[in-house]
Amino acid sequence: MFSRLPSERISRIGVVDFVGAAATLVAGTLLLRRAGLFSNYLERTYYFYLLLAGFIALFTSGWLVFRIVRRGEYPWVFGLAAIALPLFQPSVAPYTVRFRVVVAIRDLALIATAVLFVTRSISRADELERRVHVQAVSWSYTAIVLALVSYAMFEDVLPPLHATWVASALLASWMVAWAYESARYQR
Amino acid sequence: MKNRLRVLRAERGWSQAELAERLRVSRQTVNAIETGRYDPSLPLAFAIARVFGSTIETIFDPESSADS
Secondary structure: OOOEOOOOEHHHHHHHHHHHHHHHHHHHHHHHHHHHOOOOOHHHHHHHHHHHHHHHHHHHHHHHHHHHHOOOOHHHHHHHHHHHHHHHHHHHOOHHHHHHHHHHHHHHHHHHHHHHHHHHHHHHHHHHHHHHHHHHHHHHHHHHHHHHHHHOOOOOOOOOHHHHHHHHHHHHHHHHHHHHHHHHHOO | OOOOOHHHHHOOOOOHHHHHHHHHHHHHHEEEEEOOOOOOOOOHHHHHHHOOOOOOHHHEOOOOOOOO
């Protein structure tokens, strides 16, 4: 039903899953954040529905990510990580030890799982795909370093830069460069 | 570098995916080699020659460019 795009690492159904996973991840995180931040001020029923909707959204996102991982379409994980990282800001979480520990464990578990999956996928890749990754990383890191140096020149007049934004930009640019370099070898 | 991969594959009636499976590479790698956009490493070139029961120099022509 869904034909493959130039790179077999990205299918058309993968695009749908990626968009769905990204949208539900953002929605779920924002809903739960709202529920967490305003728990003392919200009506009980409204609070419950916020929590429920947030967990359903995150569960849906997790299920879509599972479908992506099962098909071995690991490049989407770069895109999802790029979207997820700005959302995972421990400093935004309420400053209680319990909450921070929960956030830290969640972030570490998710990042470790993603890194394991991506490194295993790349180690199984063939020589052309590895070459494409090397080229993609060299392009994306160069672009981000140039952007950071440019930012540094106007640092005093520009808004502060969060570390998660930089990490997110690195991953997003890696994915874009990977897609471009992959397409370059296909006709 | 020009090569006879597409011709040899067509002679055997294999699809790119079938050849990729035999070579343990992705289909896009076979496609990139056939179109001359990617020159395989020496181990992969030997594997290609082995699959077709031929030699590297009869499949690949180092004197010519795929663009020419």
